[in-house]
Amino acid sequence: xxxxxxxxxxxxxxxxxxxxxxxxxxxxxxxxxxxxxxxxxxxxxxxxxxxxxxxxxxxxxxxxxxxxxxxxxxxxxxxxxxxxxxxxxxxxxxxxxxxxxxxxxxxxxxxxxxxxxxxxxxxxxxxxxxxxxxxxxxxxxxxxxxxxxxxxxxxxxxxxxxxxxxxxxxxxxxxxxxxxxxxxxxxxxxxxxxxxxxxxxxxxxxxxxxxxxxxxxxxxxxxxxxxxxxxxxxxxxxxxxxxxxxxxxxxxxxxxxxxxxxxxxxxxxxxxxxxxxxxxxxxxxxxxxxxxxxxxxxxxxxxxxxxxxxxxxxxxxxxxxxxxxxxxxxxxxxxxxxxxxxxxxxxxxxxxxxxxxxxxxxxxxxxxxxxxxxxxxxxxxxxxxxxxxxxxxxxxxxxxxxxxxxxxxxxxxxxxxxxxxxxxxxxxxxxxxxxxxxxxxxxxxxxxxxxxxxxxxxxxxxxxxxxxxxxxxxxxxxxxxxxxxxxxxxxxxxxxxxxxxxxxxxxxxxxxxxxxxxxxxxxxxxxxxxxxxxxxxxxxxxxxxxxxxxxxxxxxxxxxxxxxxxxxxxxxxxxxxxxxxxxxxxxxxxxxxxxxxxxxxxxxxxxxxxxxxxxxxxxxxxxxxxxxxxxxxxxxxxxxxxxxxxxxxxxxxxxxxxxxxxxxxxxxxxxxxxxxxxxxxxxxxxxxxxxxxxxxxxxxxxxxxxxxxxxxxxxxxxxxxxxxxxxxxxxxxxxxxxxxxxxxxxxxxxx
Amino acid sequence: xxxxxxxxxxxxxxxxxxxxxxxxxxxxxxxxxxxxxxxxxxxxxxxxxxxxxxxxxxxxxxxxxxxxxxxxxxxxxxxxxxxxxxxxxxxxxxxxxxxxxxxxxxxxxxxxxxxxxxxxxxxxxxxxxxxxxxxxxxxxxxxxxxxxxxxxxxxxxxxxxxxxxxxxxxxxxxxxxxxxxxxxxxxxxxxxx
Numbered sequence: 016x017x018x019x020x021x022x023x024x025x026x027x028x029x030x031x032x033x034x035x036x037x038x039x040x041x042x043x044x045x046x047x048x049x050x051x052x053x054x055x056x057x058x059x060x061x062x063x064x065x066x067x068x069x070x071x072x073x074x075x076x077x078x079x080x081x082x083x084x085x086x087x088x089x090x091x092x093x094x095x096x097x098x099x100x101x102x103x104x105x106x107x108x109x110x111x112x113x114x115x116x117x118x119x120x121x122x123x124x125x126x127x128x129x130x131x132x133x134x135x136x137x138x139x140x141x142x143x144x145x146x147x148x149x150x151x152x153x154x155x156x157x158x159x160x161x162x163x164x165x166x167x168x169x170x171x172x173x174x175x176x177x178x179x180x181x182x183x184x185x186x187x188x189x190x191x192x193x194x195x196x197x198x199x200x201x202x203x204x205x206x207x208x209x210x211x212x213x214x215x216x217x218x219x220x221x222x223x224x225x226x227x228x229x230x231x232x233x234x235x236x237x238x239x240x241x242x243x244x245x246x247x248x249x250x251x252x253x254x255x256x257x258x259x260x261x262x263x264x265x266x267x268x269x270x271x272x273x274x275x276x277x278x279x280x281x282x283x284x285x286x287x288x289x290x291x292x293x294x295x296x297x298x299x300x301x302x303x304x305x306x307x308x309x310x311x312x313x314x315x316x317x318x319x320x321x322x323x324x325x326x327x328x329x330x331x332x333x334x335x336x337x338x339x340x341x342x343x344x345x346x347x348x349x350x351x352x353x354x355x356x357x358x359x360x361x362x363x364x365x366x367x368x369x370x371x372x373x374x375x376x377x378x379x380x381x382x383x384x385x386x387x388x389x390x391x392x393x394x395x396x397x398x399x400x401x402x403x404x405x406x407x408x409x410x411x412x413x414x415x416x417x418x419x420x421x422x423x424x425x426x427x428x429x430x431x432x433x434x435x436x437x438x439x440x441x442x443x444x445x446x447x448x449x450x451x452x453x454x455x456x457x458x459x460x461x462x463x464x465x466x467x468x469x470x471x472x473x474x475x476x477x478x479x480x481x482x483x484x485x486x487x488x489x490x491x492x493x494x495x496x497x498x499x500x501x502x503x504x505x506x507x508x509x510x511x512x513x514x515x516x517x518x519x520x521x522x523x524x525x526x527x528x529x530x531x532x533x534x535x536x537x538x539x540x541x542x543x544x545x546x547x548x549x550x551x552x553x554x555x556x557x558x559x560x561x562x563x564x565x566x567x568x569x570x571x572x573x574x575x576x577x578x579x580x581x582x583x584x585x586x587x588x589x590x591x592x593x594x595x596x597x598x599x600x601x602x603x604x605x606x607x608x609x610x611x612x613x614x615x616x617x618x619x620x621x622x623x624x625x626x627x628x629x630x631x632x633x634x635x636x637x638x639x640x641x642x643x644x645x646x647x648x649x650x651x652x653x654x655x656x657x658x659x660x661x662x663x664x665x666x667x668x669x670x671x672x673x674x675x676x677x678x679x680x681x682x683x684x685x686x687x688x689x690x691x692x693x694x695x696x697x698x699x700x701x702x703x704x705x706x707x708x709x710x711x712x713x714x715x716x717x718x719x720x721x722x723x724x725x726x727x728x729x730x731x732x733x734x735x736x737x738x739x740x741x742x743x744x745x746x747x748x749x750x751x752x753x754x755x756x757x758x759x760x761x762x763x764x765x766x
Numbered sequence: 767x768x769x770x771x772x773x774x775x776x777x778x779x780x781x782x783x784x785x786x787x788x789x790x791x792x793x794x795x796x797x798x799x800x801x802x803x804x805x806x807x808x809x810x811x812x813x814x815x816x817x818x819x820x821x822x823x824x825x826x827x828x829x830x831x832x833x834x835x836x837x838x839x840x841x842x843x844x845x846x847x848x849x850x851x852x853x854x855x856x857x858x859x860x861x862x863x864x865x866x867x868x869x870x871x872x873x874x875x876x877x878x879x880x881x882x883x884x885x886x887x888x889x890x891x892x893x894x895x896x897x898x899x900x901x902x903x904x905x906x907x908x909x910x911x912x913x914x915x916x917x918x919x920x921x922x923x924x925x926x927x928x929x930x931x932x933x934x935x936x937x938x939x940x941x942x943x944x945x946x947x948x949x950x951x952x953x954x955x956x957x958x959x
Contacts, residue, residue, distance in 0.1 A: 042799035076793055079898045090899040095789040220782035224901035231780050231902060235918050247948050249782040249814045257948040259955060314955055632784045646789050660811070661952060670811065691812055691950040758874070 018463050019480055021117040023706060030475035031105035034756055036645035039073040039102040046070055053080050054509040056094040057153065057491035058635040060375035060501035061085065061225050063094055067492055067511045074101040074492055074511055084574055085203065085500065091224040092647060093635055099644045100490060101512065105474045107487035108516025123517055126484055131531045133467040134170065137440040147174035147429045147438045151445030152383025155496030155508055157547040158521050159379065160394060163387030168414055168537045169529035173423030174438060176390040178446040180426035183380045184722040185342035186373035189351025193605050195598030196559045197396060198381065198503040201370030202577065202589040207232045208368030211330040213241045215354065216265060216340020220249035221632035223374045239326050243268065244340060245627055246699060247692040256323055259694050261314040262625045263614035263729035265341040269353035270301040270611060271309030272324045276360050281328030286362025290595035293606035297356055300608035312611065327357065332368035339376060343727040345615040347719045352607035359604055365592030375501035377636065382499030385560035386551055390423040394551060395558020411554045412537060425723035427452060427716055434461035444471035444488065444521055449478040450637035450705045453714035453725040454680045471521050476639045477705040487518035494520040496544040497570060504575040505565055522547060559598055614729040615717035622678060622731035625697040628710045638703035645756040652753035653746045654704050655688040659695035663687060666734050673742055675735040681712040684741045698732065707743035773910040774883065774897065775921055776818060777939035781904035783807065783816030787896035794884045794895045802848065802881045803896060813949050818905055820896060821846060821868045821881035823935035829860035829869050844935045845885060849878040865927045918942055
């Protein structure tokens, strides 16, 4: 049903990505801002404060917000240029329907009626769960909460999940196992005083750029920096210890460190005795992880492993941070727990300058994963299968237990089930699985099988191109709300401008749909984001992620409130676990044994090279927004293959040469970028692009058994030199566009 | 007002190559979309090291001395400005003479543009755009007397170019010689692959 209605080239001509190069009205210096709106960046989990300059209901630029404590005016290039997504020629202004000749504007009321009748038809015929909802955590807390409630009570489906499944779920699951709560243990303020900073699987400089300054300030004090990554990232360039380990061997390294901490008696035995369970079993699982064994598995020198253990073990204060590098694996949760084991063994948590955090990736990756946006979760980070938790949420929502669906499928499992024919209808918002899920050929096949697919989107994403019907939605700067940063700080998003055309915030579209589905009694009182937040506070109250005492006014006065914040007179909790009190009922933390196991796909004679994927500083996730902003595309127009000179030489490749990268899923032809900063047995491709430029055409649908996160970071591939005529036309077009964007004509500049 | 106490410091050791400085430079009110600074990869094949180039604001600016049209002015507060449009003849003398590689004559504009310390901002006590947004604070605008204590690098404002001694308003931070440098991943791995 949902094949593309016209060619990709024709869709690109109509819906972009086109490049926005200049603010509305050009660069004429006479355009003065009427006002500035202090809000936050829409990209990444750091949620930097930024002031948007507004004139004539359009965002015309930005001003640094130096008073906001987290970033004090600092911004990465995505934040600086983010305002150019606003008055963008690609914006969807009306509901759109697919026709045999392409997408056409559609009357709003007709679009609503058609959507409702298709949802009802599919659910009547195939059952409630045959209609699924996929959502995302670039949405505010209010919209994330509403998406969870809308799926359960509006659609009555158990099959709701979100793109955080590709992001933070391994960290979340690992943290809940170890600590009984899913939040960074500390605010970033505790980084600066740490004596040792251990960064693993996190390209901080590119994916959390503002965090760099926190780390550099610690180093100004003399802190030692250890960076674990198959590549020498910009942060690792000057690290005291750069450990370029083999992809997929992270828990072997951390087990090896734990083994040495015990052997050298660098364990805080009193802390372990008084505040933790499971140490002996965990140590037993690492018994054979000698430095020699660890070296064999990870490909790191014994001396480096021993030095790392010594630096970590002997420190008085420390901060350990990790991100998708260790989490995007089929043992992502084990990797996370093996890191936490290292932290717990030293007792350096819950005190000033002693910290631990996952660096949450997506804009609202923290808040969006707390309030029922996941297939197994209810608000307040409650468990959908726990009778007490269900009873609390039923009482807030005014529904019966029978009306509240149970646990559903996770994001990749939903796509698998669409492909298998069990799920027939889909609502997708704030998620671009055609780019971001692994094995994109499979994803495309699945989307083509849907009987009815409706999207909410502000631009026609590569996924929405498969939709039958698309509602135009609002940008971040077009609505009020809150988000929660990687630190666990709840912050206020402010509306700067009205949405153009008929575009409106996702929450309004969901509330209208719910009303038309006959479920108005659960949704009609949501007349503003604050009304949704008021209910979210009640629903989260008493859960681990307790927002009960947080109000919009308090967030603005305090410039953010760290949860848990159970009552209005509670100031919030920047640092968790003080006094060694954890969130499990017995107050103790858990060591979790993480016996070593290899990744699900390993290199072999046929596919002899490791492939890993990741981000660049100029783009955000699937690129739906950043691939439309001229400056960002000019800096990084298309993907490439990072390859070590030794490996390049083996294949006779020079910098810029065309190289075919093949895995069991598919093939890409991209330029080689020959750099000494990557392991010689590994190549890297950034993943922000669609179709024949998409790294996820190569990655596998291998999932972590607990978190269901795909193993984006470890695949086996084969390299074959080829000729430039095999570069996809899309790549050449992007090169042309980027070259044009770099040579801004005088009329665009206004000089 | 920008006075003697506030200084501009370039610390390439901290630079992460994100080009936020370049992006933000173009957003400064008077720069109208054109970045007046640049950032280079030094040799990407060997390292991720990058270097931002902002104007050093020399006490005796060679660019101004070499300008046949007297288009480059230094104000009393020590800021060397971009060329004055009516005077600039786009001869590129400044580009060739500057020992730091700062001025650039744009083909489309026929005018030399360069860092003016975001004069509309710095002259009223605000930081330049680049140093405000720089995520790693490789570009730092801060009180001079605090910098040595803040950083594990030392500011340098005097440069010897041939027989010429150049004193600058902007400082380059010289790292501690003991700072580690990790370049080739293969060399960090025992036994190769």
